[in-house]
Amino acid sequence: MSTSTDARADGQARAPHIADSHEMIRVHGARVNNLQGVDIEIPKRRLTVFTGVSGSGKSSLVFDTIAAESQRLINETYSAFLQGFMPSPARPEVDVLDGLTTVISVDQQRMGADPRSTVGTVTDANAMLRILFSRLGKPHAGPPGAFAFNVPSVSAAGAITVGNGKKEKVTFHKVGGMCPGCEGRGTVSDLDPAQLYDDTKSVNEGAFTIPGYTGGGWNSRLYAESGFFDPDKPIREFTERELRDLLHREPTRMKIAGINMTYEGLVPRIRKSMLAKDKEAMQSHVRAFVERAVTFTPCPECDGTRLAAHARSATIGEVSIADACRMEIRDLADWVRNVQEPSVSPLLTALRQTLDSFVEIGLGYLSLDRPAGTLSGGEAQRVKMIRHLGSSLTDVTYVFDEPTAGLHPHDIRRMNELLLRLRDKGNTVLVVEHKPEVIEIADHVVDLGPGAGTGGGTVCFEGPVDALRGSDTVTGRHLDDRAALKGAVREPDGVLEIRGAQANNLRDVDVDLPLGVLTVITGVAGSGKSSLVHGSIPEELGVVSVDQSPIRGSRRSNPATYTGLLDPIRKAFAKANGVKPALFSANSEGACPTCNGAGVIYTDLAMMAGVASTCEDCEGRRFDAAVLEYHLGGRDIAEVLAMPVAEALAFFAEREARTPAAHKILERLADVGLGYLTLGQPLTTLSGGERQRLKLATHMADKGGVYVLDEPTTGLHLADVEQLLGLLDRLVDSGKSVIVIEHHQAVMAHADWIVDLGPGAGHDGGRVVFEGTPADLIAARSTVTGEHLAAYVGE
Known part of the structure; x- marks a missing residue:
């Protein structure tokens, strides 16, 4: 395709007009969110990177216009009945949108918090392991469902007709792999009765502290008028029988005010009405009650594996399916390679390819039993990629939202190779990204801006990377920005001692984190950074933690x-x-x-x-x-x-x-x-980066002495990183101790002190491999981080 350009009305360069929808995705008059009638033609089967300051309209164009319309058109091919079960966004505000192909969005939305959703279940790796153990496991435990922790074992009575025409009663059995103790969740919950009521009060005095059980409503009336205890007697004076009836009585039919109702003890009633629901979907006051009243511990019956005894007893060699799911995926890949059985050869090949994809994408440190809801946004996005790396589909449009989020500079090269591989299979790859390393590999760049919000929403530049550098756009001017080391670093006014830290993969770590300065925690993804900071700093220090968890709120929240x-x-x-x-x-x-x-x-x-x-x-x-x-x-x-x-x-x-x-x-x-x-x-x-900065703004007035920030550069344009560094300086200069988990070299260079974890991820990490100033890290060049920081500052 020619890279010649013609002049735009606004003086910026743009790609040539190619009307053929086989070659271009054509957008005319896009007005979604802050887009101001955007006209653009995106080359197909190329890697196009969308740049611009936060809020300039990148996601509005790529996700809310192109991806949304593709999904809407696909949904319209189904019957009206089926469409009723599918999400169906309204048509985006756009005059012309043609040349679309099927869009696969690989975003940073965290995976559902269903307790039975794991890394293995969302990638089909578990499904293949279940088949493998059903074929080769000794002793034989049954079909694949016998190894599935989300399939219960059930028995049902029925009848069959025998040879003489008579019917005989029989019992049918279905064997699933779900642990009956925890119902496949791996943990059991226990209600703290002290959180259910104030025992100094009577029921009529409003003793209940459960949402929905106060104010004289039907829930409180049911207990007050049940007759099982005196509603005017303080709960602390209840007899043992009265307390059992209040907390644990089995379902009992009764009439309250002439209405048939079922009385049940508070504990089983709360379990059914609240604990069976997704906690993240609860109203904030209900969620706060559940977090206060419920404790979760590993299921003693299955030791947290989620699996029934028969599923845990079958082994291949000496490895059970529970053992396999607990292994780091790179170790599991090696184990699968050593399984030699011609009868399941195709299955072994497919399983090896899936596991190798995890390793290739930098997630070999995960295990298949890791709950999907605990993955970071960047990890979730890369897990979603696993499904597509081995796909035979071509001429698909893949859409990525900052695929380098959470990646160490050492791992960005691997991510780039994966993006290029998807392109080279004949696909269109659209990437929203800020990192120069990704912008560099683009065939085509679209820069939106010039500002954010109402000051953005226009296309400032279209063309190749070299032309972007010469353009007078915010991105073009900052593309080659490099932060320099500070001339002098601050002196700490104390230390935070961490001794014997063993959370997750940490190996009995001892480290002193300086106070009163800007400390940056570095290391490859999975090296133990978050485990060290979030799992080892005592709460009594007044820690203000600003992590990447989603903001809770309804669509009315702003x-x-x-x-x-x-x-x-x-x-x-x-x-x-x-x-x-x-x-x-x-x-x-x-x-x-x-x-x-x-x-x-x-x-x-x-x-x-x-x-x-x-x-x-x-x-x-x-x-x-x-x-x-x-x-x-x-x-x-x-x-x-x-x-x-x-x-x-x-x-x-x-x-x-x-x-x-x-x-x-x-x-x-x-x-x-x-x-x-x-x-x-x-x-x-709001984007993920905007949500995190909004949380930071709310915490800036907190009185905590230690601020912990988790990758605050997420979603930040090159031009905004300098503003962030100034903000971090202001926090430290106001007397705060600031600890930042970060991969961005500009933040590393600006630090007063660096703690580098590694040397690798998972069981290859969990150790402190360097402590000192950024200058010392560069001079030593003893770690992967040191090598990349030296290259960044040009030394």
Whole structure:
């Protein structure tokens, strides 16, 4: 394909127009989120990298426009009945979108927190192991289902007709591999009765501390009027029988206020109503109760393997399927290579290929029994890649969201090779990325911007990497940025002693982390960095941890509600207008009555995909019209929530709207680089990097003395890394001790002290291989990190 370019109206270069849909994906007039009528043609069967500052519109173009429309069109090929069971996004706001192929999105969304979902189950490695053990395991334990921890063993009575025409009763057995003690979860839960009630109170005095069991509702009435105990007697005075009836009584039918109801002890009732649900899907107050009242321990019956006894007893050689799933995957791959049995040769070949893919992609340190919900965003994305590396499909569009997230510089080269391999099989590969190492291998680059939010959403550049360097775009100017070592490092004002750390793969680690300075923890993925920091620092030190776990909240949640900013804003509006603060909440009295403050009306079309449409009464502003009559500094509440952080910062500094409490929160949001976010933007629309920085902003006012940040450069553009370094400096200079787990060489170079773990991952890691200043690490060149940092700073 020619790399010649023609002039654009905005003075930037662009690729030639090729109308043939066999060669190009053509997008015209894209207006999703902040995209401002984007027109672009993306070459097929090439590797295209999308760059731009955070919030410039990269994900809106790649995921919310191209990938979303491909999925919608595929769903429309199914019957209306089947479509009712599929997610079906609305058509993106775009005038023309053609040349699409099937899109496979490989994003950083964490995998479901289902307790039975493991690395093995989500990649089919477990399925192949089950077949292998059902064929070769001794003693023979049955079909593959006998080794599946999500298949229970059941017995059922029935009848069969025998030769004389008579029917005989028989019992049918289905043998599954689920441990009956933990039902395949690997852990058992125990309720702490002390968390269920205040034993100094009676039931009628509101003793229950369980969500939904207070305030005289049916749940509390059921127990108060059961007759099994005196509802006016404090629970601490209950007899042994009364306490057993309260906590453990079996289901008993009774009438309460003339209504037939079933009474059951609190413990089994709570187990059924709360513990059987996905904790992450619970309302925040219910989840807080469960986390407080429930303890989880490895199942004593199966030793945490999830498997029934018969599944654990069958072995190949001396290895059971439980042993195999507990091995590090690279060790399991070696074990499978030593299994020689011609009758299952095709199965062994497929299993070896899958396991080798884990090793190749840098995940050989994982085990197949690792719960999927515990993987980081970067690990989850790479596990999803496993499914596609051996695929025979071609002419597919693969879409990646920062595939280098969580990767040490040493591992980025391997990731690049995988991306190129997918391209060379005849696929189109679209990558949203900030790392220069990935941008360098692109056939084509699309740079969005020039800014973020309303200041972005346009294509600033299209073309090859060399032309990007010469362009006057933010990405082009910063592509070759390199942070230099500091002239002088800070002196610590104390040390945090960690002794005998053994969490996960740590090998009895002793290390002193300096206090009052910027300490960076480095090492390849799986070397033990998070285990050392998150698993070894005592909570009593006042640790403020900002990790990469998702933000919990509904689609009504936004930066204003999450940070507590909405409270001073509501009070300021109330004071200025002489009314109640609740009027200025779209979740309370001020909500539009038509859409209940959601801003949209959702229409359920049963078997067809539901439709969300903007509320016609409030026009998406979420508030009752009467509420919008009240103003602060000439703006109504909906207009304030539509402001970007940077604009709101100036607004709340003006005399008519001066609100010091709001101003402080807005300053913190601006400090972490979120000045472009609007106050009312739904949290569900934020990228992973934006969510992490939002969490950092909320914690900046905490009084903790030790700040722990987990890869804060995730999602940051090259131009924003310098701002992050300044923020880290301000935290340290304000008297905080800052510990950062990080792979980015710019952060390493800026550190006062580095602790490098390794030398490898899994059982090859877990040791401190270097402690000292960045300059000493470069001079020693004794570790992989040292080699890459030396190359980065040009020494």
